[in-house]
Amino acid sequence: MTTQTLRAIGLMSGTSLDGVDVAYLETDGETISRFGASATLHYEDDFRADLRRLLDLAPSLAPDDPFLKSVEERITRDHAIAVGLIGRAADVVGFHGQTILHAPERHRSWQIGDAGLLAHICRFPVVHDFRGADIAAGGQGAPLAPLFHAAMAANLPKPLLVINIGGVANLTYLGPDGEILACDTGPGNGPIDDLTQKFFDTPYDKNGEIAANGQVDHARLKQLLAHPFFARPAPKSLDRLTFSGLIAQATENLAPQEAIATLTALAAAAIAQTRLPAPPLRVLVGGGGRKNATLMAKLAAAFPVPVEPVEAAGWDGDALEAQCFAFLAVRSLRGLPLSLPGTTGVPYPMPGGITAESNTNRPCR
Ligand SMILES: Nc1ncnc2c1ncn2[C@@H]1O[C@H](COP(=O)(O)OP(=O)(O)O)[C@@H](O)[C@H]1O
Ligand SMILES: [Mg+2]
DSSP, X not given: OOOOOEEEEEEEEXXXXXXXXXXXXXXXXXXXXXXXXXXXXXXXXXXXXXXXXXXXXXXXXXXXXXXXXXXXXXXXXXXXHHHHHHOSOOSEEEEEEEXXXXXXXXXXXXXXXXXXXHXXXXXXXXXXXXXXXXXXXXXXXXXXXHHHHHHHTTTSOSSEEEEEESSEEEEEEEOTTSOEEEEEEEEOXXXXXXXXXXXXXXXXXXXXXXXXXXXXXXXXXXXXXXSHHHHSOSSOOOOTTTTHHHHHHHTTTSOXXXXXXXXXXXXXXXXXXSOOSSOOSEEEEXXXXXXXXXXXXXXXXXXXXXXXXXGGGTOOTTTHHHHHHHXXXXXXXXXXXXXXHHHHOOSXXXXXXXXXXXXXXXXXX
């Protein structure tokens, strides 16, 4: 059987709420035959603040809440603009949407975004709801990058550890015999961004400079690492706000740069202490967190092997998650699994995604 290579555009708006990443690739859902353009459309400050507010409100929001609906429409339109930035036609768009709540223990993971509207504007079929089937079957619904990481790393020496540091951090362990194990490791940039915004009126700790000027409070770090999440084996996943209360408590009365240094150490320690089947030969880091030099230095100190940005393997660390959802959209069309027992704890390899059709194939403008 020959499988068709499709032109796919992937979209990701992560828990950092910084913007939407978009990327083009060509794939049959198993191997990637070509990479294309990628871009990030940054959200405007007021919209990022609205999204942040929505995360706090999400647990008590009705599905037809007017604020929710207005944010959903705006985010969908921003995604349509992002698709337009690619400037070429596609057979499918993978639209992750914006997670505003993630509660796998309650069989709930809520991504906002109107796939029908996006398909209507772009005139391409849009695959969305990537996590629903996994969650419904009792899986974590996250992380979903592992099968893409495995395809990207097909020819790299194993064991290999791929880390993504977004608002939440997650890892993929790729074993020598094709084993794939994955989990969220803990908070990533999310709580650091919250504090830089609050104390320095800046959206993130550029290059980790604030953390570099602060002392880690080891007692508080220990208090944070005592949370039972960290002792649980993979697979496991997190809501962006799981640690909010604990972090607020643990950083109370700390000088802002001390608190930021401590949260940076927490992100690194949580990754480094995740139990793996075997020590990796190499650690590759993607996501915006790889640009935080203090975080990268802490990771490098925690692993006895090279810790490098994914660019060291020729990958694009800014586009990786968007490329992932282009890849998963094609897998969805083909009915291939998006997750495995080792990646989300789902009972068997799980296909997923729902396709919103468009009625013409006119490129988005
Ligand atoms: N130069 C930088 N220095 C430090 N942190 C950075 C830098 N650039 C981006 N980041 C961090 O990366 C985040 C965005 O990362 P991203 O991979 O898009 O995460 P997500 O998938 O959660 O949206 C920003 O919010 C910020 O915390
Ligand atoms: Mg982002």
